[in-house]
Amino acid sequence: MHFLHTLLPFMPVSFAAAAVLPFDHTNLVAKDVFGRQTLTASMVVANIQTVTTLSYSLKLTINSAASVNSYTEVFTLAQNIASDFDGICTALTMDVTAMNGVTFTDATSCQTIGNALTQFVMVHHDVLQALIFQSPVFTNWGCAAPILAVLETLETEIDSFAYAAIQMLPSQTLAIQQGQNMLDNDCSSAKTKFSLTCLLGLCLPEETADGGDAV
Structure with missing residues (x-):
């Protein structure tokens, strides 16, 4: 929870930074290195909230794993989850x-965008925790592969997003990194769970299940 406490409240802008990066306080419009107006704070928030909404919907899909009871249902659900990711x-x-x-x-902009980032991190944390909780459904039915594959991509995208967010809100580097670390840890834990091969309720790491030595 250190991420939430660090992210809010936000530090005010320094005069030195303002001199280097011109800012239109009236319209909350940031400018790129060429002085062109690009995204407003409200546009950034809307973009972040769009992804957050997709993830919240995905959590409901993941939780539906509790009610599936056939290979076809689990296979279809795994494909749907991978597609949503x-x-x-x-x-x-x-x-x-x-x-x-x-x-x-x-x-003002840092506060507004930061609130959206906080929600983004917590919703994705909940999604990945739900996925970890439901992982036995997919490993027991041998349907973990598509989800495992997309988790690799997701972790990379989260890191890229965090880097871009740091460039966008440089004063909040530490807070953003803390959120990134939380989600990276969630992705790592999920990948470990979905890497298990399960037979008759006994789950082993893939290298062990394939005949290798357990570490």
Whole structure:
């Protein structure tokens, strides 16, 4: 929870930073290195909230794993979850592209965007924890592969998104890194769970299940 305490409240902009990165306080419009107006704070928040909404919907899909009871149902659900994660990854890529060259330094914008980032981190944390909790459903039925594959992509996208967010809100580097670390740890734990091979209720790491020595 240190992430939440660090993220809020935000530090005010320094005069030195304001001199380097011109900012239109009237319209909350950041400018890129060429002085062109790009994203407003409200546009950034809307982009972040779009991804957060996708993730919240995905959590409901993941939780439905508790009610499936056949290979076909589990296989279909795994494909749907992987597809939804792909959609989230695509949205994150678009956000990173949009944030490129944009920097916000005033307290109001940082507060507004920071609130959205806090919600983003906590919702994705909940999604990944739900996925970890439901992982036995997919490993027991041998349907973990598509989800495991997309988790690799998701972790990369989260890191790219965090880097872009740091460039956009440089005064909040530590807070953003803490949120990134939380989600990276969640991804790592989820990948470990979905890497298990399960037979008759006994789950082993893939290298052990394939005949290798357990570590």
